[in-house]
Amino acid sequence: MNNVALFVDIGNLYYCVNRRYPEAKLDYQKLLTRAKTYGNLIRAFAYGSQVNEEAVNFITCLKAIGYDTKYKRPKVITTPEKGDVMIRANWNVGITIDVVNLVVNKKCDIIILASSNPELIQLIQWVKTQGIRCLLLACGIPKDLKEVADQYTEIDASLIENKAETQNEVVKTA
DSSP states (O other): OOEEEEEEEHHHHHHHHHHHSTTOOBOHHHHHHHHHTTSEEEEEEEEEEOSSSTTHHHHHHHHHHTOEEEEEOOEEEEOTTTOOEEEEOOOHHHHHHHHHHHHHTTOOSEEEEEOOOGGGHHHHHHHHHTTOEEEEEESSOOHHHHHHSSEEEEOOGGGBOOHHHHHHHHHHHO
């Protein structure tokens, strides 16, 4: 059985899933379950950001279902020309370092990137030169990213949080 590692870019998935399924949320438990269909899941990383403490409950839930969470505070960038404020928390380098560490230490046979960020193309190309399969499990995957991956799967409605299930959980815990 293949050893698999999952790397989830929460910000990217949030944005891309919301564009395809407005008002919907990705079910991270279902995402984890899907990743396990590819082999023995040895690690699942979730990368995100939080401004204050608004993500504490979400991070706690991710940890409880088996993710190693990595969060940082975003950088606030104000453009001098227009005064626009951009909030950025880019995890591309962090994801890359974690992937490289697992690949170099021969811990996994398959890398699953849950991101549709084309800036990860070079990482995918490198992973493949190491004899490791690289799969994408994301939403709105661009053509150039699809072309370099060994396999890609678009997130569909089966991975979207079922509001009835969520409401039942709230009722059960209330």
